[in-house]
Amino acid sequence: MAGRSLTATLALAFAGTTLAVFAVVGSVVYFALDRQVKKQDDLDIVLIARHTRRLAEELDTLADLRSHVDRLTSQVLGNGALAMEVRDPAQNVLVQHNTESVVDPGTPAPALLRRLGASQRITEDAISEWHTARGVPVRGLAADAVLRDGTMVTMIIERNMTDRWLLLDRYRERLYVVGICGMLLAFLMSWMLVRESLRPLREIARSAATVTVDRLSTHIEVDNVPSELAALVASLNAMLDRLHGGFQRLSQYTADLAHDMRTPLGNLRGSTEVALARPRSNEEYQALLESNLEECERISRMIESVLFLARAEHPQFVTTLRDLDAAHELARIAEYFEGVAEEAGVRLHVTGGGRLRADAELFRRAIGNLLANALRYTPRGGDITLEAAETPDKVRVTVSNQGKPIDPSLLERIFDRFYRIDPSRRSDPKSAGSTGLGLAIVRTIMDLHGGTAHAESDATSTRFILTFARA
Incomplete structure (x- = not known):
C-alpha cells in the first residue's frame, strides 16, 4: 500500500507555513492599523475638545454661548462623523451639532462618558468607547468648562466609528483573500520545487530498479546528485559492492562445496562399483567398507563444519x-x-x-x-x-x-x-x-x-x- 506523497506533504507543509506567516503578519498589520486609526481619531477628539473649552472659557454668560454657537460648532464642521453637545449644569442642551447621526435621540450620553473636571487636562486617556442602541460604535469624551461668570457647562465631543469599522472590515477581507491566494500559490510553487528537488531520488530509484542478480556489479549513477544525497548514493553503491562480493563468495562456496562433496561420493561410488564388478573375498569387502566408512566420516565432518559456520553467523549464536x-x-x-x-x-x-x-x-x-x-x-x-x-x-x-x-x-x-x-x-x-x-x-x-x-x-x-x- 502506497503511503502519502512526500511531494504533496511538503507542499502542504510549505503552504500551511505560508498561511501561518500571512496570518501572523496580517494580524499584526491589522491591529497596528486599528490602533493607528483610533489614535488619530482620538487625537482629533482631544484637539477639538481643547479648542472648544478654550472658546467657551472666553465667553461671559450662557447667553453669549448661545450667540456664538457657530463659532463653537465650527470645530466639528466638515466631518460628518463628528458631533458636539454643550449642556448646562441641569443637562439642558445649549449647543448641538450632528448628534442625530452619531447617537440615538434621548440617549443620556454623558452618563456613558468619563467626565473631566474644568481643571483636568484633556488627554486621550479620557476617551471612552461604547455602542448605541442601534449598534453604532462611538468614541468620545465629556469635559467641563467654566464661563467668565462662573457658570459650569459640559462639552461632549463624539465620533461615529462606523466608517472606521467598514474600513477595517474591508482591510480584513482583503487579508483573507491575499492569505488564501498566497497559500494556494505557495502550495503550487512548493509542489513544483519539491518535485524538481526530488528528481534525483526518482533517478536513484530507476537506477536501483536495473540492479538484478545478474547485474549486482552495477552501480547507481545519478548526474549532479545533491550533496545531501551523495552519502545515500555512496552507501547504496557500497551495499551493492558488498552484495556482489557476498554473492560471488556464495557462488564460489557452493561450487567448492559441491566439488568437495562430489570427491568422497565419487570415491564411494567408484570403489563400490569396482567391488561389485565381480565376486570378492571377505577381506576385500571389509577393506571396501572401511574405505567407505572413511569417506562417510569425511562427508560427516564437512557437513558438521558447514553447519557450524552457518550457526556461527546467526546473531543468536x-x-x-x-x-x-x-x-x-x-x-x-x-x-x-x-x-x-x-x-x-x-x-x-x-x-x-x-x-x-x-x-x-x-x-x-x-x-x-x-x-x-x-x-x-x-x-x-x-x-x-x-x-x-x-x-x-x-x-x-x-x-x-x-x-x-x-x-x-x-x-x-x-x-x-x-x-x-x-x-x-x-x-x-x-x-x-x-x-x-x-x-x-x-x-x-x-x-x-x-x-x-x-x-x-x-x-x-x-x-x-x-x-x-x-x-
Whole structure:
C-alpha cells in the first residue's frame, strides 16, 4: 500500500507555513492599523475638545454661548462623523451639532462618558468607547468648562466609528483573500520545487530498479546528485559492492562445496562399483567398507563444519566466555594430538603462558584446527610449537610449524572456505582428511571473540597467530 506523497506533504507543509506567516503578519498589520486609526481619531477628539473649552472659557454668560454657537460648532464642521453637545449644569442642551447621526435621540450620553473636571487636562486617556442602541460604535469624551461668570457647562465631543469599522472590515477581507491566494500559490510553487528537488531520488530509484542478480556489479549513477544525497548514493553503491562480493563468495562456496562433496561420493561410488564388478573375498569387502566408512566420516565432518559456520553467523549464536589458562589449555590440546604427531613423526612443543578470556570449547576447536593443519603440512622430523604470549591488553596464541612457505599474497585467502593453495593437494594423501573449512572456522571463532586471526610465513616456519582479550 502506497503511503502519502512526500511531494504533496511538503507542499502542504510549505503552504500551511505560508498561511501561518500571512496570518501572523496580517494580524499584526491589522491591529497596528486599528490602533493607528483610533489614535488619530482620538487625537482629533482631544484637539477639538481643547479648542472648544478654550472658546467657551472666553465667553461671559450662557447667553453669549448661545450667540456664538457657530463659532463653537465650527470645530466639528466638515466631518460628518463628528458631533458636539454643550449642556448646562441641569443637562439642558445649549449647543448641538450632528448628534442625530452619531447617537440615538434621548440617549443620556454623558452618563456613558468619563467626565473631566474644568481643571483636568484633556488627554486621550479620557476617551471612552461604547455602542448605541442601534449598534453604532462611538468614541468620545465629556469635559467641563467654566464661563467668565462662573457658570459650569459640559462639552461632549463624539465620533461615529462606523466608517472606521467598514474600513477595517474591508482591510480584513482583503487579508483573507491575499492569505488564501498566497497559500494556494505557495502550495503550487512548493509542489513544483519539491518535485524538481526530488528528481534525483526518482533517478536513484530507476537506477536501483536495473540492479538484478545478474547485474549486482552495477552501480547507481545519478548526474549532479545533491550533496545531501551523495552519502545515500555512496552507501547504496557500497551495499551493492558488498552484495556482489557476498554473492560471488556464495557462488564460489557452493561450487567448492559441491566439488568437495562430489570427491568422497565419487570415491564411494567408484570403489563400490569396482567391488561389485565381480565376486570378492571377505577381506576385500571389509577393506571396501572401511574405505567407505572413511569417506562417510569425511562427508560427516564437512557437513558438521558447514553447519557450524552457518550457526556461527546467526546473531543468536551463544558463546560462554570465561577466564582460561592459556598454557594449560595448549598443553591439554597437545596431549590430545600426541598420538597423531608421533605417527606423523612430528614433535610438539608448548611454551609461554598467560590468561585469556574465551569460550573454552571454541578455543580448543580453533587451536585443534590449526594444529591439525600444521600436522598435515609439517614434514616428518619437523617441529610444531604452540606458544602463548601475554601483553598488557591482549594474549597472542601462535601455532607455528616447519614446512614449505606460503606465498604472502595468499596468506589472507587461506582463511576462505574451501580454499586450498595448491589444487593438486585435493588428491594428496596427507590432505585426505581435510574439508577445506578448518581455517575458515578458526577465523569465524575469532570473530565471535572479537579477536583476530592472521598468518605469517617465511623460510623458517609458517605461523598462525590468534589474538584474544586478556582475562
